[in-house]
Amino acid sequence: MVKPFLPLLPEVEAPYENVPFDDKIVYTIIAALIYIFGQVPLAGVSKEESGVKDPIYFLRGVFAAEPKTLMEFGIFPLVCSGLMVQLCAAMRIIKVNFKLQHDRELFQSFTKLFAILQYFVLTNIFIWSGYYGYDLSLVQIGLLNVQLVGAGLVAILLSEVIDKGFGFHSGVMTINTVVIATNLVSDTLGVAQIKVDNEGNTEARGSLINLLQSLRSQNKTFLGGIVNSFNRDYLPNLNTTFLVLAIGATVCFLQCFRVELPIRSTKARGLNNVYPIRLLHTGALPVAFSYILLTIIHLLAFVLIQCVAKNDPSSVICRIFGHYENVNNLLYVPTFPLSLLTPPRSLFAGLLKQPLTFLVYTSFMLVSGIWFSYKWQAVSGSSARDLAMQFKEQGITLMGHREQNIAKELGKVIPVASTTGAALLTLVCITGEFLGLKGKAAAMVIGVTTTFSLLELISADYQQSGSQSALAQVLGASGRF
Secondary structure, three states, X not given: OOHHHOOOOOOOOOOOOOOOHHHHHHHHHHHHHHHHHOOOEOOOOOOOOOOOOOOOOOOHHHOOOOOOEOOOOOOHHHHHHHHHHHHHHHOOOOOOOOOOHHHHHHHHHHHHHHHHHXXXXXXXXXXXXXXXXXXXXXXXXXXXXXXXXHHHHHHHHHHHHHXXXXXXXXXXXXXXXXXXXXXXXXXXXXXXXXXXOOOOOEEEOOHHHHXXXXXXXXXXXXXXHHHHHHHOOOOOOHHHHHHHHHHHHHHHHHHOOEEEEEEEEOOOOOOEEEEEEXXXXXXXXXXXXXXXXXXXXXXXXXXXXXXXXXXXXOOHHHHHHOOEEEEOOOEEEEOOOHHHHOOOOOHHHHHHHOHHHHHHHHHHHHHHHHHHHHHHXXXXXXXXXXXXXXXXXXXXXXXXOOHHHHHHHHHOOHHHHHHHHHHHHHHHHHHHHHOXXXXXXXXXXXXXXXXXXXXXXXXXXHHHOOOOOHHHHHOOOOOOO
């Protein structure tokens, strides 16, 4: 399937030699900055407001997607294709021999081609739904396809630059983490003035800056300005800022939990140490997988409800799946039963109007996250059996246990850590969603866990380079990083 497209797919060449530490830092930062600066408004889109609002507004923060910009779909196609294709290969749905270089190259090309196809399909779904306006000309349709698919291809290549060894960690997750951190700063300290009503009044995007401006605003009372800074729903407020920071602190706290298994060398006497098994053994991948499934479900429902049934409540499709309601001309909120997989806009509204959502949404997120974590640790090379083989190759064994029983002893810890960590992170995300964070909770969970992994890789690479770094000297760092 992939071979005919190989000459057409652009590819980043792997470096011929090891990339210096400083160069990796520069490549990583520049790749993330290019992605951030790529969030510019789309050309060819009518300035008139369309009646079709964003159906995935509460999922965008997880995948660094900015509506009505070149990064309309963010890194969702990249994360979806990467996780789904690897999971299919691990479960033998797709037959791949990773020991053969030819198969590995075809596998990577298939993942890339699948991501490009997703960008194309999603672009045309949003075009034909009326999201960019009705009665678009062929020129406008072609221009939108070129922009969105082209931007997706650029995002794929930026990720590939980091993946091929020019940067650190996974390119997709690194870019996503930088965007999440940038959005957090913007939501807190953003000074951009945004029009909030038909009278021309503006407010700062940043919640803290808005508080300072509200205290001296002539359009609001002193108390009214403070209340608005904490409760406004159309822009970031101080409540969401404090909740996001609290979630970040919670994830940092969970990162500290681990089980330290005593190990010893079988080749030299007296060499004893401990091997840590972390509670968050699979990181935030289970959370990302759950949100991928959630996004796919909502996109498929959007196709049926908006593109096929034209959002007509009297149609058979809308009676089965529900329809969309335009709330305050800002949100496109689905009705029952699709609303069961949509987090409520606030905890109070959810308790009164959507009590069943708490059960269904929580169950879906927990079951999908725990299932993925169990499968992923078993097929990604981090299972008890894989770790036991690594111990044997490195001449390491668990103290007090025979070498034949290492896999059995590790099997008592690793699956439990994977599923428990996934459940805890999912519960943190669910709590944030029910408090009205609209995807920011999951974004913070993914951002913090990826940051820890990235810092570990940077520290290890820094030590391997002999602690020689011009950037570290410029920043005033000594022999430690």
